[in-house]
Amino acid sequence: MVSLATIYQDARRLGVALIPYSIGFADAATLEMDGRYGIFLDFDQFETMADYAAALAHEVGHCATGATHAVHSPFELVAQHEDRANRWHYEHYLPFSELQALVADGYTEPWQLAEATGWPEKTVRDALEYYTQRRGLRLQCP
Template identity: 35%
Template structure:
C-alpha cells in the first residue's frame, strides 16, 4: 500500500490529520465525544516514507477500530488497544496473502520484507507474529 492510499483511507473515514509538535510520541490519535477522530503527526520527526506509513496506519487503526483506552479506568488495558491498532496496520500494509507471495519470491529476511513492502523492520516483525506465530499458540 502506498502512503497516498493511507491518506485516502483517512479521508474516506472522515479522519482529520494535522501536523503537530509531538516530541515524545511522533504521532497521536484522539476521538472526541461525537466520535470524530483526529490524527496528529510530527512530520519533523518522521524521516522516511516507511516510518510515516507505519505511524499513520497505526493511528488510522485506532480510529477505524475505536481502539482508544480510558486512562482513568483500571479495567482498560492499553496493550489491547495498541494491539488492535497494530493489527489493522499489519493487515493493511502487510496482508498475509501478500507476505506469502513474497516468501514464494524468496524474500524471507526481515530487511528484505521491509524493503519490499516499504515499511520499517519493526512492523514486519509484528506482522509475522500476527499472521503466523500467533496462529500456532
C-alpha cells in the first residue's frame, strides 16, 4: 500500500490544509476557496487506519483534480466530481500494474488484494470495477 506519509506529502505539495473536525454528516469533506483547499476529517468516523487512508486519498483526489462543487450542485455534477476524485485516487495510489502483479502472484480475491495492499476491500473492489469495467483492462490470472 502507498504509505500514509506519501498521501500527506501529496496533500502538502498541493497546499492542502488538513483539519480535524467533527463533521457529523461524513467522515471527510473537502472545501475549496479561492483556489486553496482544506480537507476536514472526522476521526471518530474511521474504524481502521486503512479506512482513514482511503478517505484521505479520495479527498486529496478532489484537490488534485479541482473536482469540487457547491453544496447545492446538481446530482450529476456531484457524481462527476466524485468519479474524478476516485479515478485519481486509484491511478495514483492503487495502480493497475500493482493489482496485476498481485494477481500474477496468486492473489485473486478482492479480500486477498485488500490484505496485500492494505486498502479496505471496498476500495479494492471499486478500483477493480474502474479498471476492468470502465477502462476495459484485464487482469491476467496465473
